[in-house]
Amino acid sequence: MAKIHGVLDVGRRGMLLSQTAMQTTSHNITNRSTEGYSRQRVEQTTNPTVGEGNFRIGTGAKLAGINRMNNPWIEKQLEKENSSFSRLEEQVGGLARLESALNEQSVKGLSDTIGNFFNSFREIANTPESAVARTQVREAAVNLVSGLQLAKKQISDVKVDMNKSVEFNISEVNALAKELASLNLKIQDIEVGGHNIANDERDHRDLLLKKLSEKIDISYAEDVSTGMINVTAGKTAILVAGTTSNQLKTAENNNGQVQIYNELSKGGTLLDITDQFRSGKVGAAIELRDGTTDTMINHLEDLAYNLTHEVNKAHAEGFDRYNQTGFEFFEMKDKTQPFSIENLQLSDRIIEDVSRIAVASKANAPGDNTVANVIHNLQGRPLMEGGKYSFDDFYNAKVSEIGILAQRSNSSFESQRNTLDQLKNIRESLSGVNMDEEAARMIEHQKSFEASARLIKTADEMMDTVLNLKRL
């Protein structure tokens, strides 16, 4: 065994190893800010020793592998917490919009409009003969109708947004699913020999999974033999299976709500799986759309129906300035359609002529305000929810309910943010890049590269010495 050649070989291998380590360090440094990146470390091990008589002599170091510093358990937890975080984020946003639609603190809202409406009847009760008071009633009634319509529109807009959010997020989910499938293929290709680990690809896949769970409920598992993961969306929809991916479909149903469908086979049956999503942005959007927003719209419809119905009932008992009996004060624009806020309007007859407002309890009594008194009395009477609340109380309670929801989800959002930050810190503590560390390693690798080079030089000199033996 030629020892000098051995030294030469150790030096050569050492230089190569240092270069590899240096390259990994530079990879770490440049990927310091890459999302989802886990720092990588060169694992080195001793080269197999050679026997020399009774002794084993070392032959230097060799590359054992390049590993990423990553704890799959933390990644999984992070993925879960991130999912709730996104759900709360979407919820907070949606509720804030609902809240601002109903906010009366800074602007005059529906409650104010209702108050004005009843006050206008108090005004007409003072002077039923006066055209001014009558016009005031008409304006207040028109404002009430448009106030109700505006409130409903603003709430419905939230719903429209939620529908868009479902559509948008599902299309992103589909894109992510495609990417995941192609990553599965890459990882399998790289790891097929069993020696290599697809560090960067796995980092990227972890990141995609997190992004996916930000949007919908997913469950996934890695196939240990191939290194590929299979992802299920919701409870039943298979999103990624090995190297193939499935696409979720969205379509509007009869109520104008965007539902999510799973296509069982190409062009086959579509299965509505909307109910399976409770988490992520899509989960929050569906919950807000089908829950809170819908309920609020129903409450508003209830309020509008009861209010107009009661006013109509009283107004029909009255007599107008032409001594004709009263009629429906509010009516439907399209009489063939059932009650809805959009379909509501002040009676045409009143819009044309305010003298038709019927506030007298008998004919030939222009000063009679009995019916007006009955109408403005409605304001304080318990006519909502089977005689439990007045119109004001009912509406106030509903606004307060939205406030409570928003407050609660705000505080959950804050605490979830803290939890997530903590967890992110734990992850970064393990997987993040530290410049000091990399700088130290850089020096270390540089030095060992220099030393390895020196080894070769020394070996060369030794070789020279040996070759010059004869001349000495």
Added chain:
Amino acid sequence: MRVSDKMRQTTMLTNLNKNRSELTELQNQAASQKKVTKPSDDPTGVAKIMHNKSELKKLDQFDRNIFYARTFLESTESTLSQLGEAIVRAKELAVQAASDTNAGMPREMIGSEVTQLYNSVVELSNRKFGDRYLFSGFKTTDAPFDSDGRYAGDDGQIQVQNMSGTYMPINLVGSQVFLGNDLAYGGAVSREQYVPKTVEDLQKFKLNQIEEEFQKSEFMQNNLETRGPASINGQGKQSETDPVTKARGVNIFSALKGLEVSLKTNDKIGIQESLDSLDQAFNQVNLARAEVGGRVNQLNATQEGIQRASIDNKTYNSQLEDADVFQVMTDLNRSNQTLQATLETSAKFSNQSLMDFLR
């Protein structure tokens, strides 16, 4: 603990964000002077605030209603006071004419002054407030009395809400004040208390009204005039209920007309008798004035209560929604300093690494 660069960066950003959002919130409070700017700031408080606001709106309207009612009543009062003066003058003239030595004035001349008085009473009975006749009940656009003192109004009492659930009739019905019909016991103007508040009540109320009207028309058809202008018999004891018209009071027009006729016909006994009925007429007007005064007093008391309630309401709302300015300013300062400190330390220490020291 191993601290990676990203950790440092996220922590820095989180802190900055926290500071900034706190600062924004405080700035918002300082600018709006409100600590509750949206329902989620204080959900139960918001329900109370909204309730208070709509209550306040009602109180404002009641205040306006009371103002209107009072002006209407005051206008009635000044009319009644003139009416009283006219009756007093008529009585003076009657006293003067009742004696045979009536200062040399022929009764006929006195009679022509009484004619003027009669006309002025007709004018008073047709007084308006704004566009509304004061004394014609619900028929506020029709003149209540013609020159013969025939009543064209009805007995509607215009009820104005002056508090939640409380109503006050603002008009006196002409047939009571001037004709003495349907007066309460003792000759006072009666006050309708019942105001229908629900549709069901309203329906019953309307049925009652129709029935009353029917009875009245029956009565009018069968009624024989017992106390025409020149009727002597009718001017007996008016405080007792007339068996036919159920009137307890005096027909002021008839009383004046009676005096006028007696004067012009030189009927001394007639003049003396009309003194009696003028006395009662004066009394009747005074009772009506007392009623008006009572209503105005009641309104004043209610208004005071409403103004107090309105102030209480505002105070309560202010406690619920207004920011404590000093607190906000102090917090704002502190928050600003914290932000500055965070920014400074971040700028100083975040970019340092071993790299800086390797040459």
